[in-house]
Amino acid sequence: MKIVVASGKGGTGKSTVAANLAYSLIELQSVTLVDCDVEVPNLHLFFNPEPAIKEVFTIIPKIDSDLCTLCGDCGRFCRYGALTVLKDRVLVFEKMCHACGGCMIVCPEKAISECNYAVGRVEDSNPLPGLRLISGFLKEGEVLAPRVIKDAKAAAEGDGLIIIDSSPGIACPVIEAMDEADFCILVTESTPFGLHDLDLAVGVTKSLGLKAGIIINRSDGSDEDVRNYCRKMDLPVLLTIPFSREIASVQNRGDLISEKLPGWKEQFAGVYKECLELCGVDE
Ligand code: SF4
Numbered sequence: 001m002k003i004v005v006a007s008g009k010g011g012t013g014k015s016t017v018a019a020n021l022a023y024s025l026i027e028l029q030s031v032t033l034v035d036c037d038v039e040v041p042n043l044h045l046f047f048n049p050e051p052a053i054k055e056v057f058t059i060i061p062k063i064d065s066d067l068c069t070l071c072g073d074c075g076r077f078c079r080y081g082a083l084t085v086l087k088d089r090v091l092v093f094e095k096m097c098h099a100c101g102g103c104m105i106v107c108p109e110k111a112i113s114e115c116n117y118a119v120g121r122v123e124d125s126n127p128l129p130g131l132r133l134i135s136g137f138l139k140e141g142e143v144l145a146p147r148v149i150k151d152a153k154a155a156a157e158g159d160g161l162i163i164i165d166s167s168p169g170i171a172c173p174v175i176e177a178m179d180e181a182d183f184c185i186l187v188t189e190s191t192p193f194g195l196h197d198l199d200l201a202v203g204v205t206k207s208l209g210l211k212a213g214i215i216i217n218r219s220d221g222s223d224e225d226v227r228n229y230c231r232k233m234d235l236p237v238l239l240t241i242p243f244s245r246e247i248a249s250v251q252n253r254g255d256l257i258s259e260k261l262p263g264w265k266e267q268f269a270g271v272y273k274e275c276l277e278l279c280g281v282d283e
């Protein structure tokens with residue numbers, strides 16, 4: 001079972017939800033928590049892991065200047081603008097390369113070969129009994145977040161219950177995180193902006209054919225607009241987390257409410273149970 005936790009916008013408490021959900025289940029079964037918010041991963045801050053580290057590479061072209069005739073075919077072919085053919089050499093802009101491999105195919109002189117280029121790392125740890133934490137980190141200045149997300153998810157492949165913390169928004173990294181998930185928990189706040197961004201995120205889950213449910217975070221009790229929207233879109237509200245000083249102070253210390261406050265572990269375990277039911281999976 002793969003559950004992805006996502007949100008239409010940043011700052012809704014998505015990572016906190018993913019961490020609480022994972023923590024609430026580890027007494028019942030092993031959980032693998034995968035941090036795919038690779039530009040700003042933060043799940044490791046909840047668990048203080050001692051990880052094994054693996055670099056993530058992509059492939060970029062390497063030009064053999066002895067073979068290159070400066071014909072220009074590669075530069076014309078690359079739709080990402082990663083190659084520029086000058087009068088005396090070919091420039092490769094590594095960060096713009098999408099590793100499609102096309103330039104190597106079109107080069108008539110076979111002057112282009114592949115070389116590895118590091119874009120990030122994946123950290124793998126077992127910070128608590130029953131909990132495996134895999135975190136993807138995109139290197140500063142790099143743009144190929146989906147490449148790092150792919151490797152982070154691949155490391156978890158074969159594990160029983162996988163909870164994926166996605167990037168916020170609806171761009172490529174989110175699609176990559178949601179790919180092949182069984183269920184999506186969308187975390188939102190009951191504000192007009194929150195509802196607008198929730199609607200965008202729901203659009204993504206619908207277009208991927210992904211079942212989804214909603215968690216309303218930092219609720220001040222005025223959630224009618226979000227609840228009406230959920231009813232209209234046939235989306236279950238799985239949990240409502242109130243805006244409270246007690247919850248905020250636990251979270252501000254970097255702690256989990258499922259560990260520190262009574263009743264929350266059970267509430268998050270209930271969310272998981274409902275996800276299973278909505279997916280038609282027996283416990
Ligand atoms: S396609 Fe090959 S030969 Fe032509 S400019 Fe590029 S690297 Fe050089």
Ligand code: SF4
Pocket residue numbers: 060061077078079080081082083096097098099100101102103104
């Ligand atoms: S591998 Fe693809 S994206 Fe990268 S430089 Fe070559 S053509 Fe461009």
